Amino acid sequence: AQERALDRDCTTLSRHVLQQLQSFSADAQDLSSLMNRIALAGKLISRHLSRAGLMANVLGFTGEVNVQGESVKKMDVYANDVFISVFKQSGLVCRLASEEMEKPYYIPENCPIGRYTLLYDPIDGSSNIDSNLNVGSIFCIRQQEGIDDDGSARDLLQSGRKQIAAGYILYGPSTMLVYSIGKGVHSFTLDPSLGEFILSSENIQIPQHGPIYSVNEGNFWQWEESIRDYIRYVHRHEGYTARYGGALVGDFHRILFQGGVFLYPGTLKQPQGKLRLLYEAAPLAFLVEQAGGRASTGTQDILDAVPDKLHARTPLIIGSKEDVALVESFISERKKEA
Numbered sequence: 001a002q003e004r005a006l007d008r009d010c011t012t013l014s015r016h017v018l019q020q021l022q023s024f025s026a027d028a029q030d031l032s033s034l035m036n037r038i039a040l041a042g043k044l045i046s047r048h049l050s051r052a053g054l055m056a057n058v059l060g061f062t063g064e065v066n067v068q069g070e071s072v073k074k075m076d077v078y079a080n081d082v083f084i085s086v087f088k089q090s091g092l093v094c095r096l097a098s099e100e101m102e103k104p105y106y107i108p109e110n111c112p113i114g115r116y117t118l119l120y121d122p123i124d125g126s127s128n129i130d131s132n133l134n135v136g137s138i139f140c141i142r143q144q145e146g147i148d149d150d151g152s153a154r155d156l157l158q159s160g161r162k163q164i165a166a167g168y169i170l171y172g173p174s175t176m177l178v179y180s181i182g183k184g185v186h187s188f189t190l191d192p193s194l195g196e197f198i199l200s201s202e203n204i205q206i207p208q209h210g211p212i213y214s215v216n217e218g219n220f221w222q223w224e225e226s227i228r229d230y231i232r233y234v235h236r237h238e239g240y241t242a243r244y245g246g247a248l249v250g251d252f253h254r255i256l257f258q259g260g261v262f263l264y265p266g267t268l269k270q271p272q273g274k275l276r277l278l279y280e281a282a283p284l285a286f287l288v289e290q291a292g293g294r295a296s297t298g299t300q301d302i303l304d305a306v307p308d309k310l311h312a313r314t315p316l317i318i319g320s321k322e323d324v325a326l327v328e329s330f331i332s333e334r335k336k337e338a
């Protein structure tokens with residue numbers, strides 16, 4: 001057992017990627033070093049978050065909202081800059097597209113050789129920071145298709161099936177990195193004393209059904225009737241429980257391990273919902289399909305949705321196959337009646 005534990009401790013993330021691919025090809029090496037860079041970004045952000053916690057406490061006593069808002073904003077900007085500087089040095093990524101930047105950030109020196117684009121939400125759920133609750137980073141990697149000279153990143157406006165890797169980092173009681181390169185979903189836990197992400201679960205499979213439904217019921221009267229029908233159903237039936245943390249990565253992580261469904265439907269104010277397709281919904285959809293689950297806009301698979309712009313939003317219903325299908329059945333039922 002001790003030998004096994006030692007083997008596990010020596011399975012670093014970059015090693016794990018190469019084991020997955022059973023190849024040492026250039027592409028495999030690229031992916032391995034890209035994942036290593038993601039891990040470095042996660043370590044830097046994790047360390048800063050604990051300090052931000054201290055700063056926020058100190059600043060928080062002043063009760064200055066703008067100061068707290070500033071520290072949260074500083075965190076978003078800090079995390080965004082971490083990804084940029086970590087990937088600048090990678091020599092592999094030509095372009096970074098993030099929720100924090102209107103346009104993609106180009107790394108010209110990487111473009112002739114850099115074949116990848118990193119799409120990411122550096123700190124998702126940052127409003128949770130000032131109440132010391134979990135937040136996350138979401139990322140995915142796509143192949144760069146040609147160099148667009150006008151910086152329009154048109155080649156990014158394609159379906160999520162184009163993703164070659166995706167995952168998230170959950171900054172919770174421990175910092176966990178969950179990823180897939182298309183060969184199953186695997187999780188690593190950061191050992192701060194080692195400064196390494198250590199393999200914790202391999203080939204994670206989401207239960208086919210689970211008890212959890214995760215949605216902001218404060219929007220109940222903002223939704224279409226079909227979503228209200230679903231909520232009435234789970235209220236009436238035994239075996240369901242509501243869990244909502246207000247930060248997508250933590251809410252999704254809970255569903256991945258315990259089963260159930262997370263929903264952020266369209267509302268009257270935002271018919272396309274609040275969550276972004278390219279760097280929030282699509283990476284999680286990639287993961288959940290690899291884990292045997294489903295992700296839907298309500299009418300089509302998230303991975304088939306094609307954005308019309310970089311920061312396009314989408315409704316998101318994601319989790320266990322049976323639970324996503326149940327929500328979709330209420331939506332199609334109402335469509336038939338319409």
Ligand code: P6P
Binds near residue numbers: 127216246249275
């Ligand atoms: P609401 C956080 O702001 C976020 O982008 C996601 O992390 C989270 O799932 C959602 O918005 C929460 O939105 O409207 O329920 O507060």
